[in-house]
Structure formats: C-alpha cells, structure tokens
Amino acid sequence: MLSGFNSATLTAYSIKGYIMATKAKTRAGRVAERKTIRSQSPDRKKETQAASPSAVDLLEQDHREVEEWFDEYDELKEDDARKAELAQKICLALKVHAQIEEEIFYPQAREATKDNDLIDEAVVEHATVKNLIAEIESMEVGEDLYDAKIRVLGEMVKQHIKEEEEELFPELGPAKIDLEGFGKELAERKEELMAEMQA
Numbered sequence: 001m002l003s004g005f006n007s008a009t010l011t012a013y014s015i016k017g018y019i020m021a022t023k024a025k026t027r028a029g030r031v032a033e034r035k036t037i038r039s040q041s042p043d044r045k046k047e048t049q050a051a052s053p054s055a056v057d058l059l060e061q062d063h064r065e066v067e068e069w070f071d072e073y074d075e076l077k078e079d080d081a082r083k084a085e086l087a088q089k090i091c092l093a094l095k096v097h098a099q100i101e102e103e104i105f106y107p108q109a110r111e112a113t114k115d116n117d118l119i120d121e122a123v124v125e126h127a128t129v130k131n132l133i134a135e136i137e138s139m140e141v142g143e144d145l146y147d148a149k150i151r152v153l154g155e156m157v158k159q160h161i162k163e164e165e166e167e168l169f170p171e172l173g174p175a176k177i178d179l180e181g182f183g184k185e186l187a188e189r190k191e192e193l194m195a196e197m198q199a
C-alpha cells in the first residue's frame with residue numbers, strides 16, 4: 001500500500017512536475033512509480049515505522065476491504081447467514097467511511113485542490129449511497145430486491161471509489177496536504193464512529 005510522501009520523495013520530483021505527470025498516468029503506472037520511489041529511499045522503513053498511515057493509505061485500505069466484501073456477497077448463493085453478516089459489515093463500514101471523508105478529508109481536499117465540482121459530486125454520491133444503505137438496513141436478507149440492492153450499492157460504491165482514487169487523490173499532490181497528519185485524525189475518528197454506530 002501507499003504510504004504518503006516525505007521530503008525524500010520531493011527531492012526526486014518537483015511538485016508541479018509530479019502533479020502533471022501523475023494526471024497523465026494510469027493508476028497501475030502511478031502505483032509502480034510510487035513503489036520505485038519508496039524503494040529508493042534508504043530511510044523509508046524507519047520513517048514508516050514512526051509515522052501514522054497517510055490519509056490516502058487509510059482510505060484506500062477501507063476501499064479494498066469493502067470491495068472484497070461486495071465480491072464475496074456476489075459469489076454467495078443460498079447462505080443467508082453470511083449474506084446478512086456481510087451486508088451488516090458493508091453498511092457499517094460505508095457509513096463510517098463516508099462520515100470521516102465528509103468531516104475530515106473532503107474539507108481538506110477541497111482546500112488543497114480547489115476542485116469544488118469533484119468534491120461536490122462525491123458528497124452527492126455519498127448521499128445516494130446512504131439512502132440505499134438505509135433501505136437495505138430496513139430489510140431482511142431473502143426479501144425481494146435485497147440482493148439487487150446490495151449489487152447496485154456495490155456498483156455505485158466501486159464507481160465512486162474509482163473516481164476518488166483516479167481523479168481526487170492524484171490531485172492532492174505530495175506537498176499540498178499533510179497526508180500523514182490527516183491519516184491519524186481519520187483513524188481516530190473512524191475508531192470512535194465504529195464504536196458509536198455498533199453500540
């Protein structure tokens with residue numbers, strides 16, 4: 001996983017050059033490039049151990065986790081108990097994730113990128129996702145349209161994740177936002193909300 005940027009990475013890339021190059025690349029290309037940059041930094045391991053996960057790291061971990069749950073649900077045929085368990089995990093994780101993004105990450109990203117349209121769209125997508133979650137939470141596994149609602153939720157969420165990772169995160173750039181500081185804040189708020197919403 002990615003782990004934010006530090007002063008060592010900035011010596012290799014000018015900020016402007018980095019942002020322009022990043023926009024032009026595929027996601028796979030960006031990941032490969034960051035891996036190369038990381039492996040070139042001798043202090044990397046020490047820094048990673050000391051630092052909190054970056055904001056982008058934490059959000060991407062959440063994205064991968066929920067994508068796996070949607071994929072697992074999709075494979076299930078008659079196992080209603082597992083379906084119910086997965087649906088509950090998906091709904092809780094998405095509500096917490098949406099809230100930490102809206103409370104902490106999006107305001108910072110708005111400030112850093114000045115891309116109001118992109119963040120506005122993301123907020124509207126969250127609202128649609130939350131409405132569908134509320135419908136799912138009011139239903140029982142096995143009811144008509146339950147599986148379809150989970151599937152549509154999965155499609156919407158995967159598209160939203162793609163936009164965040166391919167459009168929003170690259171716009172942040174390495175020096176425009178304190179990624180590691182926000183990572184800590186996001187992680188703490190996530191833990192708090194998880195406890196609150198599970199209570």
Ligand SMILES: [Fe+2]
Nearest residue numbers: 101122160164
């Ligand atoms: Fe989001």
Ligand SMILES: [Fe+2]
Nearest residue numbers: 059101161164
């Ligand atoms: Fe997200």
